[in-house]
Amino acid sequence: MNRTEMADCLSVAPTTLDAWTREGCPVEHRPGQGKAAEFDSGDVIRWLTNREKAKAAARADAGDLDELRGEKIRVETRLKELQLAREAGQLAPLEHIERALTNWVIELRTRLLALPQRVAPRILGETDESLLKAAMSDEIRQALSGLVLADLFENDEEFGGLADG
Numbered sequence: 001m002n003r004t005e006m007a008d009c010l011s012v013a014p015t016t017l018d019a020w021t022r023e024g025c026p027v028e029h030r031p032g033q034g035k036a037a038e039f040d041s042g043d044v045i046r047w048l049t050n051r052e053k054a055k056a057a058a059r060a061d062a063g064d065l066d067e068l069r070g071e072k073i074r075v076e077t078r079l080k081e082l083q084l085a086r087e088a089g090q091l092a093p094l095e096h097i098e099r100a101l102t103n104w105v106i107e108l109r110t111r112l113l114a115l116p117q118r119v120a121p122r123i124l125g126e127t128d129e130s131l132l133k134a135a136m137s138d139e140i141r142q143a144l145s146g147l148v149l150a151d152l153f154e155n156d157e158e159f160g161g162l163a164d165g
Contacts, residue, residue, distance in 0.1 A: 006039040010048075020048075104147070111143040118143075 007014040021027055021037070025047050028038040085091045119139040123132050 001039050001041055002036045003039070006041065006044060009041060010044070020044075023051075108144075108147060111147065115139055115143055 001009060003014050003017060007017045010017070017025070017039075026040065026043040028040050028043075029035060030037060082091065115136075119135055122135045122139070126132055126135070
């Protein structure tokens with residue numbers, strides 16, 4: 001096809017086809033020495049399709065970039081919040097928390113394992129089920145009383161009164 005035919009086929013102005021040619025649109029024969037430009041319509045349509053795909057990918061990449069920028073801002077904001085919480089004494093290092101929880105679990109285990117020795121004298125010979133249940137409940141409550149997880153943090157200087165908040 002010549003320039004005019006190709007432009008008509010694509011429903012564009014011949015000047016648009018000229019601009020596309022400068023951008024890399026394939027031309028079978030370049031104009032010159034009295035010859036008109038010739039185009040292979042299949043090659044031109046493939047070029048236009050690839051060009052539009054590239055533009056769409058660039059728009060998608062720009063959208064991805066905007067999304068990544070937004071995520072970066074969210075992460076930076078969260079990091080700043082965590083830094084402020086740490087400075088305000090609202091956060092503690094994980095190893096301190098693990099140590100406090102380990103100590104708390106050891107104390108709980110010790111108290112629970114001591115229940116049989118503590119309750120046995122109270123229930124020895126008792127046959128009334130309600131009295132047995134009441135004695136066991138009292139001993140369990142007593143074993144658990146004062147065993148407050150927050151106390152471990154308040155009493156640990158490394159936490160700086162973390163349990164206050």
